[in-house]
Amino acid sequence: MNKGRNTPNEETRFPTPRERGTDFEVPYARSNIEKCMCSQCPVQADSKCAQDKLQSSKKAMGAMPGVEVPNPEDVPGIYCSTGKATCQDLNSERQCICNSCEVWKEYDLGEGMPSQYFCKNGKAT
Numbered sequence: 001m002n003k004g005r006n007t008p009n010e011e012t013r014f015p016t017p018r019e020r021g022t023d024f025e026v027p028y029a030r031s032n033i034e035k036c037m038c039s040q041c042p043v044q045a046d047s048k049c050a051q052d053k054l055q056s057s058k059k060a061m062g063a064m065p066g067v068e069v070p071n072p073e074d075v076p077g078i079y080c081s082t083g084k085a086t087c088q089d090l091n092s093e094r095q096c097i098c099n100s101c102e103v104w105k106e107y108d109l110g111e112g113m114p115s116q117y118f119c120k121n122g123k124a125t
């Protein structure tokens with residue numbers, strides 16, 4: 001008898017981040033910062049503020065051991081976790097590329113509000 005063998009086991013299946021509850025948050029973690037595509041995004045490609053922060057935060061992370069992370073305001077990205085950009089010279093008329101990002105896919109960010117342009121609209125919920 002292998003009744004139930006192929007049915008999902010709700011007790012042991014690991015819930016997706018969004019299934020875990022209402023206090024959903026993308027973790028501000030080094031692994032997510034490293035996956036973030038914002039450094040290649042057209043929206044901030046011509047932002048001097050974001051490009052300067054990109055250079056300095058890359059350098060800072062290179063010098064940091066293990067899982068340490070810079071202050072969120074010094075990282076021009078992972079806005080889905082930290083909220084709106086502090087740089088004021090982003091161009092939101094350009095195409096957001098969040099939907100090409102592994103973090104976006106992993107946390108089902110297309111299902112939330114906002115679902116893109118986190119740099120302008122605030123963090124994912």
Ligand code: SF4
Binds near residue numbers: 037098109
């Ligand atoms: S979903 Fe967008 S803001 Fe979030 S980590 Fe990916 S590229 Fe960055």
